[in-house]
Amino acid sequence: MPELPEVETTVRGLARVMQGQRIDNVEARRPDLRRALPEDLVQRLTGAAVTRLWRRAKYGLIDTDRGDTLVFHLGMSGRWRVDPAELEKHDHLVLAISGGRRVALNDPRRFGSVDLVRTDELAAWQPIAELGPEPFDLTPEALRSRLAGRKAPIKPLLLDQGIVAGLGNIYVCEALFRARIHPTRAAGSISLARLDRLVPAIKQVLKEAIEAGGSSLRDFASPAGDLGYFSKSFSVYNREGAACACGGSVRRFVQGGRSTFYCTACQR
Secondary structure, rough: OOHHHHEEEEEEEEHHOOOOOEEEEEEEEEOOOOEEOOOOOOHOOOOEEEEEEEOOEEEEEEEEOEEEEEEEEEOOEEEEOOOOOOOOOEEEEEEEEOOOOEEEEEOOOOOOOEEEEHHHHHHHHHHHHHHOOOOHHHHHHHHHHOOOOOOEHHHHOOOOOOOOOOOOEEEEEEEHHOOOOOOOOOOHOOOOOHHHHHHHHHHHHHHHHHHHHOOOOOOOOOOOOOEEEEEHOOOOOOOOOOOOOOOOOEEEEOOOOOEEEEOOOOOO
16 A cells, blocks of 8 residues: 555646646655655756656656656555645655645655656666556456466465556455456466456456545545545455355455455355
């Protein structure tokens, strides 16, 4: 948390404020998050105009007219705040935007990160270069090829950012439920017919979550302060013991260090 829908929601919220605007002032209120902030961050961003805001996997990307891209990862508890009335203890990076507005990156647990990469070198930057395809670009045939010969369970492999970029625990649980695939099934043994269900399920779950503004379980809120409401639509995630419409019940177990939720009856 936050996952792809929350990052997409964040990028769209920032775009309403920052697109085409100039960054008048940069205040790094601490030297690091998960790792050190770039030493020349303030110098390179101050006075730059924002030309594009977009997302790659769980990374938010802010391009400037100086050929730099600010890359942020929200980690476990990060979020951007637009026009905060007062700065808080955990507002670690503050950007003053033309027109008298400002945005603040808030991250209480400091598992997030901020990097500044030359835009023309972004595709070769290691964290980006190692990513698999975006879920919305995925086809059943491509996923089958990426899973071929893999004996590991399907659920943790879908969380592998080198196989599919941007998927997280919540939405993988929900997509596997919709595709009626058991989370422990060996990935390489899943038929193309089942993948024909799984890939559209992944895309639909993400689409619905983005439309709902993501899922707010603990810390997440959009830049405008709005909560994400997809959590009200969960079929299995965080619903241990609940009844499924098929007559089964939702169970939870730990898989790869993370909670996995599934229906005992309709996921095979």
